[in-house]
Amino acid sequence: MKNIILTQSEIQHKTKRIAYQIYETFVDENEVVLAGIANSGYIFAQKIARELAEISDLKVILCEVRINKNNPQDEITTSLEVSEYQNKGLVLIDDVLNSGTTLIYGVKHFLDVPLKKFKTAVLVDRNHKKYPVKADFKGISLSTSLLEHIQVVFEENDEYAYLS
Template identity: 55%
Template sequence: MRKDATLIVDSQTIKHSTRRIAYQIYEANFNYKTLYVVGIAKSGVLYAKSIIAVLEEISDLKIHFIQLEINKKNPHLPIKTTEDLHQLKDQSVVLIDDVLNTGSTLIYAVKHLLEVPLKQLKTAVLVNRNHKNYPIKADFKGISLSTSINEHIEVNLNSEIEGVYLN
């Protein structure tokens, strides 16, 4: 993170947003016994684990975690997951990332997950920006920010300097 970065969302707001998103995910999956949470590496994985911690506290859902690795600069390159996608067949899945910016990472990740038939697929992000190049949206979002295309949003989920920063 750059030294001149400005804190725009503090740790407490992140925790509040995470809890709210977890409740929304639980409500959307109330009729299911099992939920697959897919976190996009790297910050999306950390954020997914935060949401899972709240879900385990508030629900009796059996939660399975899968990490998805995608080249964010070239999302059309092969995508890797820590588990075989076939276990997602006919399951409810939530795909989680830290920031939805142009939508390329999220849409390519969705495309990859749809290689198997799913019961439902929802998306969740901590920060939703309005610079999308693809027809994708976040079903659950912590905050929406209107920023210029030249501004950079950085999410830091490290407990010492947790926050969303504007560069």
């Protein structure tokens, strides 16, 4: 039995709210880079990009960030060249902020590049951080035990988040 913590409509609502927050933060910019951490984080970034296209005239540049979650010290690669996102506003996006390991290594990667503005966004913030990293924009904050696991499912016709 899955303990559903976010339904499809709740995810859509939170995605739209995060898109508005990003738009408000980057309202003085012409474009913003949404850098989604590979797989679910990138899918979430795509969803935010669609919402931003509906509510603003910001040019959205999508970037996929590939991090080895088992060994985040490995080289991090992106679908864009550094020159395509330097001196721009950037939002690093993931689905769940667990320990903060993936997000902090993603942040570290982008710190080597001059950026105008740098923010982070997650759908679910677990409040179990090992690192001093926070999400600037978050869909939901949830206090869970370390033994519990949060999974976000993005399927063609269904999306939800559950606790197991």
